[in-house]
Amino acid sequence: MTYQFDFGWLIGSLPVLLKGIRITVQLILIGAVFGVALGIACAWVRALGPKWLKPVVATYVELIRNTPFLIQLFFIFFGLPSLGIRMSELTAANLAMIVNLGAYSCEIIRAGIQATPRGQFEAGASLAMTPFQTFWHVVLVPALQRIWPALSSQIVIVMLGSAVVSQIAAEDLTFAANFIQSRNFRAFETYIVSTLIYLALAILLRQLLAGLGWMLFPRKASR
Amino acid sequence: MTEFSFWDILRNLLLAARWTVVLSLVSFIGGGIVGAALLFLRIGARRGMRVLSRGYIQLFQGTPLLMQLFLAFFGLGLFGIDVPAWLAACIALILWTAAFLAEIWRGCVESIAKGQWEASASLGMGYLQQMRYVILPQALKVAVPPTVGFSVQVVKGTALTSIIGFVELSKAGSIVTNATFQPFTVYGLVALIYFALCWPLSKSSQLLERKLNVAHRNH
Numbered sequence: 001m002t003y004q005f006d007f008g009w010l011i012g013s014l015p016v017l018l019k020g021i022r023i024t025v026q027l028i029l030i031g032a033v034f035g036v037a038l039g040i041a042c043a044w045v046r047a048l049g050p051k052w053l054k055p056v057v058a059t060y061v062e063l064i065r066n067t068p069f070l071i072q073l074f075f076i077f078f079g080l081p082s083l084g085i086r087m088s089e090l091t092a093a094n095l096a097m098i099v100n101l102g103a104y105s106c107e108i109i110r111a112g113i114q115a116t117p118r119g120q121f122e123a124g125a126s127l128a129m130t131p132f133q134t135f136w137h138v139v140l141v142p143a144l145q146r147i148w149p150a151l152s153s154q155i156v157i158v159m160l161g162s163a164v165v166s167q168i169a170a171e172d173l174t175f176a177a178n179f180i181q182s183r184n185f186r187a188f189e190t191y192i193v194s195t196l197i198y199l200a201l202a203i204l205l206r207q208l209l210a211g212l213g214w215m216l217f218p219r220k221a222s223r
Numbered sequence: 224m225t226e227f228s229f230w231d232i233l234r235n236l237l238l239a240a241r242w243t244v245v246l247s248l249v250s251f252i253g254g255g256i257v258g259a260a261l262l263f264l265r266i267g268a269r270r271g272m273r274v275l276s277r278g279y280i281q282l283f284q285g286t287p288l289l290m291q292l293f294l295a296f297f298g299l300g301l302f303g304i305d306v307p308a309w310l311a312a313c314i315a316l317i318l319w320t321a322a323f324l325a326e327i328w329r330g331c332v333e334s335i336a337k338g339q340w341e342a343s344a345s346l347g348m349g350y351l352q353q354m355r356y357v358i359l360p361q362a363l364k365v366a367v368p369p370t371v372g373f374s375v376q377v378v379k380g381t382a383l384t385s386i387i388g389f390v391e392l393s394k395a396g397s398i399v400t401n402a403t404f405q406p407f408t409v410y411g412l413v414a415l416i417y418f419a420l421c422w423p424l425s426k427s428s429q430l431l432e433r434k435l436n437v438a439h440r441n442h
Contacts, residue, residue, distance in 0.1 A: 062425075066417065067379070068382035068417055069382075074393075074397075074410045075406075075410040075414060080407070082406060160287040161287065162287075163288075164383065187293070191290055191294050191297060195294060198290060199286050202285040
């Protein structure tokens with residue numbers, strides 16, 4: 001192999017890379033918060049919600065879990081405008097990530113709710129709590145604690161999947177990498193650098209979520 | 224300008240879906256073979272190999288598949304090979320699938336009670352014999368549902384190969400959209416075709432899991 005590696009472009013491209021990192025981080029933060037919130041709402045519907053809403057949520061979850069994120073993104077960004085719903089590429093990217101994570105986290109959180117002992121619901125009822133109050137005050141937090149590792153992994157997976165949003169010209173880290181390599185013609189080096197940045201982000205995000213779990217669920221809570 | 228009927232769109236998409244199926248099969252089978260090799264290294268006796276395979280798995284699970292595709296596409300080019308998109312797609316998907324399958328299967332092997340290892344060792348079996356006659360037959364049963372479940376991820380993963388220019392279902396969707404200006408219909412259909420491919424796999428994974436659990440309880 002006679003190829004000479006060259007990373008000299010790195011310094012000049014730093015601002016572009018940093019902006020890309022900022023957008024990726026911003027996307028996953030918004031996506032994680034609203035996606036998990038949507039997941040909790042859907043999990044409530046599937047476990048305890050009104051009967052007529054259950055098939056709707058089940059269909060949503062199955063549809064999202066069995067189609068590629070790329071197609072969901074294209075459908076939202078290119079398909080929805082024919083119905084008169086237009087949005088910027090960043091909004092579309094955010095929306096796609098929320099919708100995607102919502103479906104996956106719904107299934108994960110539902111598993112946590114289903115693992116709740118029956119007695120907890122009965123205890124709530126005997127204290128004259130409504131089913132929703134029981135869910136909110138009694139069931140939800142231990143359920144989240146139970147599935148926190150799985151939920152964290154899913155959030156990391158969605159973050160890595162967000163590399164795709166560059167395809168609708170949302171200016172995330174991959175978009176930055178594409179932009180840089182189109183200038184310096186050093187495709188391999190550019191993608192190696194951005195891959196390593198993604199790896200660092202994934203490790204960081206995992207640590208962050210582990211720390212958050214540690215803060216949200218004090219040790220004393222029983223499993 | 225030619226008009227495209229609904230049938231024209233659907234036919235073109237279905238023709239392209241063949242390549243999604245072929246690519247999925249190639250990556251799943253190739254990934255299974257590489258993954259099995261990784262698994263043996265990951266739980267084997269050689270410490271250096273364990274660390275190496277663990278690093279490999281973490282690297283591939285911690286980076287986007289899209290980046291791996293780009294690296295395969297542009298990286299192979301460094302060796303002076305003119306890389307067609309399908310080759311880069313196959314290589315990246317096989318390596319990616321292998322990392323995930325190895326980790327799934329490791330969980331299955333580790334779920335086998337330690338006593339089984341000890342019992343087979345006390346019969347004078349070597350590592351490969353233990354695996355072949357005692358551990359794998361049991362682990363295989365546990366491994367089927369999550370493996371089938373992961374095949375869904377592989378099918379969905381093939382969508383990304385459209386970005387490096389491999390013409391499969393997603394790429395065909397973009398091409399047909401550009402020709403027909405009907406993104407809503409086309410991407411809707413593309414999503415439905417993916418759904419038709421993935422949903423049976425998801426469902427059978429769930430069914431297998433339930434069936435296996437019942438078998439487990441009767442032990």
